[in-house]
Amino acid sequence: MLFRWKVATAAFVIATFGWTSGFYGPFVCLPVLHADRGWSISLVSSAITAQFLIGAVMIWLSPDWYRAAGAARVTLACVVFAAIAILIWANAQSPWQMFLAAFLGGIGWAGTSGPAVNAILAPWFKEDRHKALSYALNGASVSGLIFVPVWSALISSKGLEFAACVIAGAMVMVLGPLISLYVASAPASSVAASSSPLEASPLSNAGRRTAVRRGLLQDRRYLWLTTAFTFSLFSQMGLYAHLVSRMSSQVSIELAAYAVSLTALCAIAGRFLLAQALNSRDRCTIAAGNFVLQAIGTSFLAFGSDWIILGLGCVIFGAGAGNTNTLLPLIAQQLFREEEVADVVAKAAAINQAIYSLAPVIFGMLRDYLGNYTLAFATAGALQLMAAFIIAGVPRKRRACAADSCMSS
Template identity: 30%
Template sequence: MIAATEVDESSLRYRGWRVVLACFLMAFFMFGFGLYGQGVYLAELQRAHGWPGSLVSSASTFSFLLSAVLVIFTDDLLVRIGLRALILCGLAALGASTALLGLMQLPWQLYLAYALMSVGWTGMGSVVIATVLNAWFERRRGLALSLAFNGATCGGIILVPVLLALSTSIGFRSAMLAATIVMVALVLPVVVVFTGWPAAASLHAAGPVSSGGNAARHSRRALLAVASFWTMVLPIAIALLAQMGFIIHQVTFLEPLIGRASAGLAITIMAAMAVIGRLTLGLFVDRLDPRLACAASMMSQAAALLVLLHSQSPIVLLLCCAVYGFSIGNMITFPPLIIQREIGSAAFAAAMGLGTSISGIVSAFGPGIVGLVRSASGDYTMAFAMCVALDVIAAGIVLWRPGKRAEVAAS
């Protein structure tokens, strides 16, 4: 019995939906600033300071890798300082990072800003969002996750153009400071008022949080021996590697075929379809087998890439990007659903942290690998064919069910 079963999760009066709003705003700013906004920083910092692109890019890589390490310890931080304090620390770190990006003058400050951004990911990223929503929802968990994680895509669609427009009109420094103030003004009160564990805090995903720190660490070690954990983490990591590789190289591939304007339109369509895909999945995923749905998403991306490689029609290419985008956001929605069903509540935060770390490290190499294959072969045919093969392999692995549900003890 969990807290969520004692109330009507479909009712708008259920407090869990206000928690979803808080998580949506967290994802909006965290992914908007921490992921999609990095392209803006690359251009603006080079323009403002004359720094080489390699310096800013290496700081981005440093940030992603540091985030992948720090997120492993999310469950320990939930135990030691609590949910609301962790989110507020993440908000403070992200705010300091974005403000410093606007104010910095020296290269070492760039690495400090990106290190603070990594701390922000730990307090406001997908692991915390999935863990708190797992505590509030059972029957509507998939819909809640889909709605909250749509904030990530909306951050890319809305925040990045706003930053670019503000940078043009009032300058990059003022744009970053203004956006930081807006973020704090919106997120701080919502987090303080709405976030927290359900009343029965010892139940559901809040279970390990109410135990001791040693229990949480024991859960994380025990996960490495659970086959169902690996058949979830490995395919997600492989699929995200292919996904990151395609997304970063998408414009370079499409521009010679359909022009810069249409290539930009392709990105907009893909991002919009990611929102639609999350919403559509959220309506049905609680009645679906998450492994089957995950494999279907991976195969749809493989099919879209395969058609993309064999067509030069602008309409077909845009349709392929739309189909590909439909499943982009769902790759971070499936893991918490599989973890809850097959690993259990006691080790949920530990499994999310460790799984997100592994997939984050692996996927970080996606753009580089695609770029190397493209350079070696002379075009993107072999590179994207590799991405197709990776998606097919990932779909096969995620369909493997090692055995019955494996509860990982937290004590």
């Protein structure tokens, strides 16, 4: 195996634990904290929203972190924050402690989520990045497939606090050596590029990056791309945040966790099919079809009343959900110049997250007000259709104005 694929495997494991702690972890805690502490669904959901808002700010800043400290140091620090956060989530005895966990968890999520995985892989993969990214982000689906049931089984047998200790301990012990061995290394080409005459002055670098970022806010491709993925991810986040709670209102929490596993298993299959389908095909068109697929699955989850319909909804929704985080950087790679992609992905992801982080609390408030999830999940389906319409209209021509031309203006 080439070393770069070992890096991709390390990114896969990072994504697995990142989603386990930062994404699924609070969602698994939600029904337990609601039942054991007596806190409302909307209160716990607001802490989840706070975690993703903090994460959005940190993701916005992350390109500068990676340039200043390197991917290994940033990733390792975020892993430690994520592990501490999940311990506080599980042991919170008052709401302020839950919000403290959300603050630390937001920092941890910024360094272990999709933009972080893309940053780790970018120096190693160019032409076949779609395959590496699909492979690495399958770690997110493996998290839902394996770790959510493990979480739930440990909670049922040993309690939430014990379950959190196991997950946090495993996260630090496994990821620490992997980061040191693989993420700390950088390909010679990226080192050479960083020392080229164009990159010689740190002041010049900062000016070029500022010009790129200013230009993005005036570029229709960036605005349409960001808007489409914001709608899709808002829908997806709200559904994921309340999927266990939605299912556990009809079945045990263990069986509800298997619904998440089914969704994750289908996400793995969806990513595999995406990696085979992309190549030179139009990625915006593929993304539009992917959003429509999620809308269909979400509608089944909104209106279904038995396990056949709900299970079918998990299958269809999951087949498209896993591709959302993969498609954003891949479309950016197709529309923008290589030196712009890191900023495009980080800034778009930060805006996405700042908005979709509101989904858990909004869906929670709708559920508390109406007593069910029908309206919340139906809204999620409508947002996916809007995302499909927007992404289908993104101009396909590669962005022409980059740092060089912007700096000369």
